Amino acid sequence: MIARRTFFRVASGGLAFALGAGPGRVQPGGPTVAAASDLSAALPEIAAQFRRRTGQNVRLTFGSSGNFTQQILNGAPYEVFLSADEAYVETLRQAGRGEGPGVLYAIGRIGLFSPKGSPVQVDGALAGLGRALRAEQVSKVAIANPEHAPYGRAAREALQAAGLWDDLQGKLVLGENVSQATQFAVAGGAQAGLIPLSLALTAPVKAAGTFALIPEDRHKPLRQRATLLTGAGATARAFYSFLQGVDARAIFTRYGFTVPGGR
Known part of the structure; x- marks a missing residue:
């Protein structure tokens, strides 16, 4: 039988032991972004860069992609979803909760x-x-x-x-x-x-x-896809576009992700 435990709470600052209170911390306010936990070091840096470039904030929440998918299907008010498995993005698209096929942002x-x-x-x-x-x-x-x-x-x-x-x-x-x-x-x-x-x-x-x-x-490729969720506002859309830009791609690459050239 497999042992099951919860070891610590994942909050919007990401991995507590990895990030601390450094410049990668995201200020409160703005649309909420649901993100796979493997992004809990890279994404706060991207969000901080987005804030420096645009003056706009996003709130980051990290967890498992499957759990987020169920929350979104049940009406959770996230505006952007970065999944560690692109199949979840397709599930949300078919359910009318995701806008289109999304974008492959990392492997x-x-x-x-x-x-x-x-x-x-x-x-x-x-x-x-x-x-x-x-x-x-x-x-x-x-x-x-x-x-x-x-x-x-x-x-x-x-x-x-x-x-x-x-x-x-x-x-x-x-x-x-x-x-x-x-x-x-x-x-x-x-x-x-x-x-x-x-x-x-x-x-x-x-x-x-x-x-x-x-x-x-x-193992099967870890193809990670992002999507805008139904009802996403202007700031969420700007952040979604920023994820596909040069600054974000450089940060993803620095954290060991392969950054695809297309969709």
């Missing part, structure tokens, strides 16, 4: 993180994790919940490709979203975690352990 990557002191040696093939499992040195591995978090599904697929999924039953600890899974791995409560490259590149995560990218062919 994400996932990898294996091991905190300092862990017996797990990181590598893209997950061979080190397998050795530690066979040596009975692993009691917990953190991933996002695959039921509603796209990065959790990618983690499950990578573990299945490595032949480790069955061996990890009873040892998996699920974060409500990938930020929570990352926090648990960084805090040392798990011997390893499968986390996004975008969060692994933040200074606190780098300082806490080691990370290795998992090859892209070990």
Whole structure:
């Protein structure tokens, strides 16, 4: 049976341990943007740049893409949605809650993180994790919940490709979203975690352990799509356009995302 825990609250400032009170914090006010948790380091920087360029604010809320989709279908008053799985954007379009097909803004990557002191040696093939499992040195591995978090599904697929999924039953600890899974791995409560490259590149995560990218062919592509939601106002539309511009693309790239050339 998979253990399920909630480790900390994700607020509009993003990953608490990664962002603190620096210039990436977004001021209150403006339309609310629902964003996948793998963006909780990159998107506050983009929103701050948007504020500097335009004088307009947006409010950022981070969580799992699947949960946001259900909230939006139930009438949650978000105006922009940045999903970690483009299928959710299509679901909203078909339900009349999203405006058109949206835009593919990034392709994400996932990898294996091991905190300092862990017996797990990181590598893209997950061979080190397998050795530690066979040596009975692993009691917990953190991933996002695959039921509603796209990065959790990618983690499950990578573990299945490595032949480790069955061996990890009873040892998996699920974060409500990938930020929570990352926090648990960084805090040392798990011997390893499968986390996004975008969060692994933040200074606190780098300082806490080691990370290795998992090859892209070990899981389905993490194609991340954004959409305007029905009833979006002028500021939300301006931010949606800004997400597709040079400034935002540069920030996405710096956090390890592949930025597509088109829709």
